[in-house]
Amino acid sequence: MQYSPSQLPARLWSRVLALGLAAIAWFSAAPAHAFDNPELLPDFETEIVDLADILTSSQEELLTSRLERVEEETGFKLRVLTQFDRTPGRAVIKYWGLDDKSVLLVADQRGGNLLAFSVGDELYELMPRTFWIELQTRFGNQFFVRDNGEDQSIFKALGSVEGCIRDGGCDVVPGLPREQWILTLITSAVGGVVCGFAAQPRDGQTFAWQWALIFSPLWGILFFAFGIGPVVTRTSEVLPLVRNVLAFVLGLLVAYLTPFLNQSPTPDA
Numbered sequence: 001m002q003y004s005p006s007q008l009p010a011r012l013w014s015r016v017l018a019l020g021l022a023a024i025a026w027f028s029a030a031p032a033h034a035f036d037n038p039e040l041l042p043d044f045e046t047e048i049v050d051l052a053d054i055l056t057s058s059q060e061e062l063l064t065s066r067l068e069r070v071e072e073e074t075g076f077k078l079r080v081l082t083q084f085d086r087t088p089g090r091a092v093i094k095y096w097g098l099d100d101k102s103v104l105l106v107a108d109q110r111g112g113n114l115l116a117f118s119v120g121d122e123l124y125e126l127m128p129r130t131f132w133i134e135l136q137t138r139f140g141n142q143f144f145v146r147d148n149g150e151d152q153s154i155f156k157a158l159g160s161v162e163g164c165i166r167d168g169g170c171d172v173v174p175g176l177p178r179e180q181w182i183l184t185l186i187t188s189a190v191g192g193v194v195c196g197f198a199a200q201p202r203d204g205q206t207f208a209w210q211w212a213l214i215f216s217p218l219w220g221i222l223f224f225a226f227g228i229g230p231v232v233t234r235t236s237e238v239l240p241l242v243r244n245v246l247a248f249v250l251g252l253l254v255a256y257l258t259p260f261l262n263q264s265p266t267p268d269a
Helices: 010-032 057-074 093-097 129-140 142-148 150-166 178-198 209-214 216-232 240-260
Strands: 048-052 077-083 102-108 115-119
Touching: 048 057, 057 077, 057 150, 077 093, 077 150, 093 102, 102 150, 102 178, 115 129, 115 150, 129 150, 142 150, 178 209, 178 216, 178 240, 209 216, 216 240
Parallel strands: 048 077, 077 102
Antiparallel strands: 102 115
16 A cells, blocks of 8 residues: 555654755755865975965975974974865875874864864874864964964974974973963962861861861862972973962961961950
């Protein structure tokens, strides 16, 4: 027994309609070659394709020589693509012969973050995925680009990659930006406040070290993980570390001494 189209279930009709629209969209978009435009690439070999005109000719020459030297000395291939309204898409893979030892930096002015990275598998052995995420957010964010320029965003990011390759790998992006250090300073001070409140005199003890130990997971994470860890892993400078330790001690003393400071003086008999 056959059913007319009008007798088909409404759910089946909706699925057929959705598949039809998807097929129409797919085949109508295919001729545009939105993700594979090799005609945008030059017919000569170059390490940088600057379609967005971000770099000056002198900057491009300087960066090209650096990338050539890195590839010659380390075997890792670093390439740069800048784009705006058009993109060569996957055509760059064949053009540059990108492989497991390649890093492609894409600078696209249309997104919220300027930078994106395509990383070969062998690079993940030297720098984990979290490294590339931090690298993108540090040098590609709108504030950095606004204050330093798109060209410096590219130079700084590639400089970090080059340095980590030559050092045999990095777990985090080297360098401690001022904003990140201020955050570590605040967490160090808050950790000291938590420890100081926990250690306030009680039960006849001058320093309630048992309570300080009970709350140690909290103030320890704030001070060691968020206050000290980001500093020692990103810079060898001593001054930021000393400041964070002093912030912790100051926070501890203020919180610990608060009950004594709030005590009202006893009137004379």
